[in-house]
Amino acid sequence: MSPEHIIVLYLYAALFIVFGISVYGVVVKPNIVKKLIALSILGDTANTLIIFLGYRTLPKPWPPVFPELEPSLELIEEFTKLSVDPLPQVLVITAIVINMAVTALLAFLAIQVYRLYGTLDFRKVLKLRGW
Amino acid sequence: MKPVKILFIPLMGLIVALIILMLSYGTLGYSPTEYIRGLGEFLLKQCYNVFEKEWWAGSPEVITATLWDYRGLDTVYETTVFYLAVIGCISVFRLLQPRLAEIAKEKEEYALTVIVRVATKIVLVVIILISINIALHGHITPGGGFQAGSAFAVAPLLAIAAFSRYFVEKMGLKMDLSHALRSLGLIIIALVALTPLFYFGYLLQNQAKPWSPFPGFPVEVGFLELSGSLFYFDIGEYLNVAMGFLAIFLLISLPEHVFKKDMEVVKSES
Numbered sequence: 001m002s003p004e005h006i007i008v009l010y011l012y013a014a015l016f017i018v019f020g021i022s023v024y025g026v027v028v029k030p031n032i033v034k035k036l037i038a039l040s041i042l043g044d045t046a047n048t049l050i051i052f053l054g055y056r057t058l059p060k061p062w063p064p065v066f067p068e069l070e071p072s073l074e075l076i077e078e079f080t081k082l083s084v085d086p087l088p089q090v091l092v093i094t095a096i097v098i099n100m101a102v103t104a105l106l107a108f109l110a111i112q113v114y115r116l117y118g119t120l121d122f123r124k125v126l127k128l129r130g131w
Numbered sequence: 132m133k134p135v136k137i138l139f140i141p142l143m144g145l146i147v148a149l150i151i152l153m154l155s156y157g158t159l160g161y162s163p164t165e166y167i168r169g170l171g172e173f174l175l176k177q178c179y180n181v182f183e184k185e186w187w188a189g190s191p192e193v194i195t196a197t198l199w200d201y202r203g204l205d206t207v208y209e210t211t212v213f214y215l216a217v218i219g220c221i222s223v224f225r226l227l228q229p230r231l232a233e234i235a236k237e238k239e240e241y242a243l244t245v246i247v248r249v250a251t252k253i254v255l256v257v258i259i260l261i262s263i264n265i266a267l268h269g270h271i272t273p274g275g276g277f278q279a280g281s282a283f284a285v286a287p288l289l290a291i292a293a294f295s296r297y298f299v300e301k302m303g304l305k306m307d308l309s310h311a312l313r314s315l316g317l318i319i320i321a322l323v324a325l326t327p328l329f330y331f332g333y334l335l336q337n338q339a340k341p342w343s344p345f346p347g348f349p350v351e352v353g354f355l356e357l358s359g360s361l362f363y364f365d366i367g368e369y370l371n372v373a374m375g376f377l378a379i380f381l382l383i384s385l386p387e388h389v390f391k392k393d394m395e396v397v398k399s400e401s
Binding site: 008012016019020021023024027028052053054055056057058063064065066068069070071073076079080083084085086087089090093094096097098100101102104105107108109111112115 | 167
């Protein structure tokens with residue numbers, strides 16, 4: 001096993017541990033705000049994983065931006081050889097904004113739940129009916 | 132909590148993680164590797180290929196080009212989702228008597244120290260300028276509409292924390308402005324997306340294609356590098372995201388007693 005393989009496996013393991021912790025938070029924690037925090041960690045873990053899949057294990061990979069405004073054919077060839085995959089990053093930009101929109105909406109709903117019921121514990125919210 | 136439950140839940144998380152690991156490993160193989168996938172290679176090769184312009188996007192920034200040219204329709208839908216989420220937030224937090232928000236303008240009795248206030252004012256200007264820079268340069272350097280909007284979102288948050296909600300409104304960043312500019316951003320995106328149709332081109336077309344009569348948006352105007360439609364899309368997206376966050380922060384910082392008063396009216400009516 002080369003050192004690059006070990007680093008990649010280590011990152012995989014770290015991401016899946018964080019994933020497990022966030023799933024635990026979403027399922028177990030009774031407080032709605034804590035559920036929301038765990039949910040956003042879950043989304044960020046998924047995004048990191050997707051970006052990570054687009055990485056290339058080269059010694060010095062380039063970012064997917066052309067370094068010059070008037071490229072030559074050789075530069076385009078070199079860029080294609082050395083740059084990381086742009087597609088996962090594009091997907092993640094989309095996912096991040098959707099994630100933020102969903103988080104904002106859920107935060108607003110949590111505040112509204114607190115206003116209506118006076119508690120953020122969803123077990124108590126289920127017992128209370130009407131106001 | 133019962134001990135069985137405590138044991139059960141980490142196990143469940145582990146199983147889900149293992150299933151996802153297996154799926155990703157099975158479908159993608161050992162990843163990341165030294166090599167690049169075919170689609171990524173196509174994007175990198177064709178995006179700014181000035182010698183063979185059949186598939187090019189006219190922008191050296193591959194991510195913005197992919198976002199608004201190759202996958203443009205996706206991004207338009209995503210913008211719509213964001214717009215609708217902001218509308219959802221506003222409708223959850225709407226006041227039955229909007230004039231109550233006017234009463235909420237508290238007098239500035241308590242203020243933070245001079246150091247905090249002056250430093251915040253300087254940083255606010257810098258944040259807004261940098262966000263505009265990111266938006267207008269998004270098609271040449273890393274950046275774009277989303278990133279710039281997210282950078283701008285810090286500004287009202289910081290102003291609310293260091294001063295008050297009233298200060299943000301005094302700066303001119305009001306709810307009405309937010310609604311107007313957000314809609315303006317969407318209108319810019321829609322108009323730029325529909326323009327090729329008037330020339331019998333395709334929806335969201337950026338550059339000229341051999342099989343389409345649309346001549347393409349200008350890549351350069353004088354010394355300005357515009358990268359076709361990407362520049363206008365970035366501006367529209369910047370307005371949409373920045374003003375969406377402004378609306379969210381203005382709503383979330385309304386004092387609690389305003390809502391209590393508003394709810395009392397609802398209770399007395401029902």
